[in-house]
Amino acid sequence: MMSPIGRGLTSLFDEDELDEDSAVARALRSVPLDEIRPNPEQPRLSFDPRELEALAASIGAHGILSPLVVRRHEGRYVLIAGERRLRAAAIAGLKEVPVLIKEAPDRATQLELALVENLQRSDLDPVEAARGYQRLISEYGYTQDQVAAGIGRNRATVANAVRLLKLPDFVLDTIQAGRITAGHGKALIPVEDHVQLERLLVQIELKELSVRATEALVSALLDDSKRQRADELKETKEELKPILDVLQRALHTQVDIRPRQDGSGRIVIEYASADELERLIDQIQSTT
Numbered sequence: 001m002m003s004p005i006g007r008g009l010t011s012l013f014d015e016d017e018l019d020e021d022s023a024v025a026r027a028l029r030s031v032p033l034d035e036i037r038p039n040p041e042q043p044r045l046s047f048d049p050r051e052l053e054a055l056a057a058s059i060g061a062h063g064i065l066s067p068l069v070v071r072r073h074e075g076r077y078v079l080i081a082g083e084r085r086l087r088a089a090a091i092a093g094l095k096e097v098p099v100l101i102k103e104a105p106d107r108a109t110q111l112e113l114a115l116v117e118n119l120q121r122s123d124l125d126p127v128e129a130a131r132g133y134q135r136l137i138s139e140y141g142y143t144q145d146q147v148a149a150g151i152g153r154n155r156a157t158v159a160n161a162v163r164l165l166k167l168p169d170f171v172l173d174t175i176q177a178g179r180i181t182a183g184h185g186k187a188l189i190p191v192e193d194h195v196q197l198e199r200l201l202v203q204i205e206l207k208e209l210s211v212r213a214t215e216a217l218v219s220a221l222l223d224d225s226k227r228q229r230a231d232e233l234k235e236t237k238e239e240l241k242p243i244l245d246v247l248q249r250a251l252h253t254q255v256d257i258r259p260r261q262d263g264s265g266r267i268v269i270e271y272a273s274a275d276e277l278e279r280l281i282d283q284i285q286s287t288t
Contacts, residue, residue: 028098028099028100029098030096030097030098030099031070031096031097031099032095033086033089033090033094033095033096035077036068036076036077036078036079036086037073037076037077037078037079038079038083038086039078039079039081039083047083047084047087052084052088055084055085055088056088056089056091056092058088059085059088059089059092059094060092064085064089064094064097064098066085067097067098067099067100068080068081068086068097068098068099069081069082069100069102070100070101071101071102072101077099077101080102085097125175126161126164126175126176126181126185127164127176127182129161130161130165131165133162134162137162144158144162160186163186163189164182164185164186166189167197168194168197170197170198171185171201172185174201179201179205180204180205181211183211184204187211187214187218188201188218190218190222191218191221191222196221200214200217200218200221236259237259240257240259243257244256244257247267251269251280251283251284253269253270253271254269254270255267255268255269256268256270
């Protein structure tokens with residue numbers, strides 16, 4: 001069975017249902033507002049109160065011009081599309097709302113389609129969209145190519161959006177609040193240290209840095225960190241030199257100690273031939 005992704009809300013209905021005298025028209029009715037359960041797959045986590053108030057005023061004056069789409073579930077209705085209208089109708093004081101009822105072939109398909117419908121809206125913020133893409137991938141088994149085809153974007157857009165989720169929540173919150181852009185967020189992904197990230201966020205906001213300037217700042221920071229780590233490892237190797245000398249004298253061969261920044265490391269013992277390897281093994285075993 002072909003997945004509904006990419007076919008839009010019309011994929012809920014057969015072509016012959018789209019005629020106004022058809023099954024869709026017969027499925028159009030008013031239902032009590034309190035019998036509709038919000039969409040559990042809604043990717044949007046925040047709704048602008050001012051926008052909802054404006055929509056509520058419009059609904060109060062003109063009614064709901066486009067019906068909500070719902071499915072039946074356990075004697076009630078579950079929203080498929082139209083959550084902003086549902087919330088605004090409640091603000092406007094409506095007791096009933098017009099709906100199109102679609103019998104779901106299975107719950108997963110309808111929830112999946114509801115998610116896709118929301119992702120196709122242009123006003124999802126970048127983090128909501130990224131989380132929606134990731135849910136399609138992780139919960140429904142879509143590839144990035146399939147997600148991209150379904151929402152009418154290219155694969156790079158989907159891949160870059162999902163990469164945002166590598167950022168810690170406090171950076172994602174800053175993006176959702178509109179204090180920095182998704183482009184700034186992508187530039188910050190290579191920075192793993194949270195303290196450094198917090199400092200960078202302050203600089204971006206105070207200096208109103210562009211994405212390009214942020215990328216340059218991050219690049220310089222990473223270069224400095226890389227040099228600092230190299231210097232620290234060099235110092236550690238100097239401190240380990242007496243131990244290295246002891247090992248080389250004891251084993252009568254070249255030995256190298258390769259420390260890591262976390263305090264761990266490797267000891268590399270050189271041998272020139274199979275005979276020398278046997279000698280080293282015998283020597284080590286004789287000391288144990």
